[in-house]
Each structure stands twice: as C-alpha cells, then as structure tokens.
Amino acid sequence: MGHEQVLFCHSKNPDIKAIIAIHDTSLGSAMGATRLWPYVSEEAALKDALRLSRGMTYKAACANIPVGGGKAVIIAHPKDKTDELFRAYGRFIERLNGRFITGQDVNLTPEDVRTISQETSYVVGVEEKSGGPAPVTALGVFLGIQAAVEFGLLSESLQGVKVAVQGLGNVGKNLCQQLHENGAKLFVTDISKEKTEEVKRLFGATVVEPDEIYSLNVEVFSPCALGGIINSETIPLIQAPIIAGCANNQLGEEKIHSQMLAKKGILYCPDYVINAGGLINVYNEMIGYNEEKAFQQLHNIYDTLIEIFEIAQQQGVTTNGAAKQLAEQRIMMARSLKNQQKRIQESGVRIQEELLRWGASSAGRLSVG
Numbered sequence: 001m002g003h004e005q006v007l008f009c010h011s012k013n014p015d016i017k018a019i020i021a022i023h024d025t026s027l028g029s030a031m032g033a034t035r036l037w038p039y040v041s042e043e044a045a046l047k048d049a050l051r052l053s054r055g056m057t058y059k060a061a062c063a064n065i066p067v068g069g070g071k072a073v074i075i076a077h078p079k080d081k082t083d084e085l086f087r088a089y090g091r092f093i094e095r096l097n098g099r100f101i102t103g104q105d106v107n108l109t110p111e112d113v114r115t116i117s118q119e120t121s122y123v124v125g126v127e128e129k130s131g132g133p134a135p136v137t138a139l140g141v142f143l144g145i146q147a148a149v150e151f152g153l154l155s156e157s158l159q160g161v162k163v164a165v166q167g168l169g170n171v172g173k174n175l176c177q178q179l180h181e182n183g184a185k186l187f188v189t190d191i192s193k194e195k196t197e198e199v200k201r202l203f204g205a206t207v208v209e210p211d212e213i214y215s216l217n218v219e220v221f222s223p224c225a226l227g228g229i230i231n232s233e234t235i236p237l238i239q240a241p242i243i244a245g246c247a248n249n250q251l252g253e254e255k256i257h258s259q260m261l262a263k264k265g266i267l268y269c270p271d272y273v274i275n276a277g278g279l280i281n282v283y284n285e286m287i288g289y290n291e292e293k294a295f296q297q298l299h300n301i302y303d304t305l306i307e308i309f310e311i312a313q314q315q316g317v318t319t320n321g322a323a324k325q326l327a328e329q330r331i332m333m334a335r336s337l338k339n340q341q342k343r344i345q346e347s348g349v350r351i352q353e354e355l356l357r358w359g360a361s362s363a364g365r366l367s368v369g
C-alpha cells in the first residue's frame with residue numbers, strides 16, 4: 001500500500017506489542033489515533049494498521065488538512081490495560097520525534113491517553129479543549145447523510161427518513177441525537193442493552209437485534225461500530241439505498257465490495273471522507289482552536305461527498321474509487337506546491353547569502369579605501 005515506515009514495537013517488561021504504521025508524511029507529520037484490540041494474530045493487527053493508516057492519509061487529503069497518515073494498534077485485551085503498558089507505549093511514540101502524532105481510538109479512554117502523554121508530547125485530544133472528537137465526528141457524519149439523501153433520494157429534508165444505526169458508542173449516540181432532532185426515524189442496535197435502552201428512551205428509537213440491522217427496510221444504513229461489516233454475507237441483506245456511517249474500514253475487501261454495492265445501486269459514502277470530523281477537530285486543537293475554521297472544514301465534508309458522487313456517476317466508477325482518485329490528486333498537488341515553496345525559500349536563502357557576501361566584500365573595500 002506504499003507505506004513509508006512500519007514499526008513493530010516490543011517491550012518485554014511490561015509485555016507489550018504494538019504496531020505503528022506511517023503511511024505518508026509528505027504533507028506533514030502522520031496523524032492517527034491508537035486502537036487497542038485483542039487481535040487473533042500479529043498478521044491481523046498488521047493488516048488493520050496498514051489499512052487504517054492509509055485511510056488516514058486519504059482522510060487528511062480529502063479534508064484538505066496538511067498532515068500525513070498513520071495509525072497505531074496495541075495488541076492486547078482491554079482487561080489487560082495497565083498504566084505501565086501505556087507508559088511503555090508512550091516511550092515508543094516519543095522516539096519517533098513527532099513523525100507520528102496520536103490520540104484516543106477504540107478501547108482507549110481519555111485517562112489512558114493522559115498516561116501515554118506522561119512519556120510523550122506527541123499526543124493530542126488530551127485536554128479536550130474542543131470537547132473531544134466524537135461529537136464533531138458525529139456532526140460530520142450527519143452532514144454526510146444529508147449530502148447522500150439529497151443526491152440519492154433527491155430530498156432536502158431528513159423528516160421521516162428512516163435510518164438504521166449500528167453501534168451507539170461515542171459517535172453513534174451523538175449521531176442519533178442529531179438525526180432525531182432533524183426528524184429522522186431511528187432503528188438502532190448495540191451489543192450493550194444499556195446503550196440501546198438509553199437511545200430508545202432519549203430519541204424514541206426502535207431497538208433491533210445486532211444481526212437484524214442489515215436487512216431493515218430503511219433509507220440509510222449507518223455503520224458506527226466495527227470495520228469489515230460490509231462484505232459478501234451482508235451486502236445481499238442490505239435494503240437501504242444509502243450507506244453512511246463513521247466506522248473505519250467498513251468494506252471487507254475494498255475493490256470487490258465497493259463494486260458489489262455499486263452494482264446493487266447502493267450509494268456508499270467512503271468512510272474516510274465522511275468520518276473526517278475527528279481528525280479535523282484534533283488538528284484544529286493542535287494548531288490553536290478556531291471555531292470558525294473548524295466549522296468550515298467540517299462543512300467541506302458535505303461538498304466533498306457531493307463531488308465524489310458526481311465523479312462516480314460521470315465516470316462510471318465506484319464512490320470509493322472516486323474518493324481515492326480525489327485524495328491522490330490532492331496529495332500530488334499539495335506535494336508539488338510544497339516543493340515549489342521549498343525551492344522559492346531556498347532561492348531566497350541563496351540571494352540573501354549573495355547579498356551578505358557582496359555586503360562583506362564591499363564593506364572590506366570601503367574600509368581599505
């Protein structure tokens with residue numbers, strides 16, 4: 001997948017295994033939150049890290065943010081989390097000297113991230129100056145759903161639109177609130193009964209079993225739990241004409257399953273485009289939070305998705321293919337702009353050196369004369 005660097009981190013005491021994948025830093029430091037997961041094998045962990053980090057490069061490019069893509073996974077069971085594990089992990093991050101900047105992803109709490117930050121300063125989203133990334137991610141997904149409903153269903157309103165949400169975690173629950181406030185009818189599922197009951201009570205959602213969520217007769221299916229859930233088994237079940245959710249790596253196999261969706265006439269919102277809100281939020285926090293700027297960048301998710309739908313329609317390619325094309329174009333353009341800037345800067349330095357030399361020699365002549 002064209003990665004720049006992949007690191008296997010192993011410490012014996014405490015016993016920790018992590019993989020840090022840096023996909024591309026041509027536009028800036030690689031950014032990507034850290035996920036902790038009890039992977040069945042190192043190979044499975046590596047595959048996840050490689051795909052997630054490439055997704056981060058595309059995510060930043062589609063969101064027009066000057067950073068690179070990376071992602072890290074810690075191979076562990078959530079029950080085995082300890083402060084020492086996170087501190088050892090933090091030391092691995094520190095050694096990269098800022099080539100990789102990370103934060104909170106699946107199975108990490110804000111406290112865990114604070115523990116990591118005791119050993120490294122290359123962590124963002126700890127102070128939660130802007131309220132944490134999840135509500136902003138949810139807002140981005142909401143805007144993406146609006147774009148897809150407008151493009152795919154030719155409707156400018158979500159009033160009465162039926163949406164099935166899989167996963168009611170930090171993002172899913174916030175998304176349900178937005179959808180409810182805008183008149184959508186919710187169908188939800190989660191493996192936690194506590195969460196489904198809460199969303200039922202708060203937003204009048206209809207609760208279904210986890211395996212029932214795919215086949216509902218709804219307009220939008222919103223995956224907000226795990227990756228890989230759009231695959232050869234689930235696609236035949238999906239009735240919704242639109243898929244738009246926050247989960248990373250939604251497609252089991254990108255090429256095969258995006259083509260299957262297109263053949264079935266399902267409008268798929270590429271995950272790394274629609275879920276960029278979290279990255280937009282932490283990036284703005286890092287450079288000094290400016291609400292107006294962050295809001296503008298977030299609303300670009302809507303325009304970028306419309307552009308992707310149009311490219312896909314005009315060129316007869318999948319929305320996933322169109323997004324990849326757009327991301328790669330933007331990366332190439334940004335790279336050449338950066339190189340141009342560098343050349344201008346270097347020639348500026350050369351001119352300054354010439355002037356200094358000239359100044360010194362003429363000063364010498366003057367003093368002699």
Ligand SMILES: NC(=O)C1=CN([C@@H]2O[C@H](COP(=O)(O)OP(=O)(O)OC[C@H]3O[C@@H](n4cnc5c(N)ncnc54)[C@H](O)[C@@H]3O)[C@@H](O)[C@H]2O)C=CC1
Nearest residue numbers: 133134137167168169170171190191225246247248275278
């Ligand atoms: N938090 C953020 O800002 C961002 C999150 N994402 C991605 O979005 C997804 C969700 O993120 P969060 O809400 O932060 O995570 P979370 O861990 O808070 O929520 C996930 C929810 O899914 C539920 N779940 C797990 N397995 C399930 C199943 N088989 N069926 C139904 N529900 C199930 C869990 O019980 C949990 O409530 C992840 O894939 C994450 O990588 C992507 C971009 C940014």
Ligand SMILES: O=C(O)C(=O)Cc1c[nH]c2ccccc12
Nearest residue numbers: 031032033102103104278279282
């Ligand atoms: O969109 C993703 O998958 C992210 O990792 C976004 C994100 C959330 N919190 C962070 C902290 C540091 C770098 C990226 C993120």
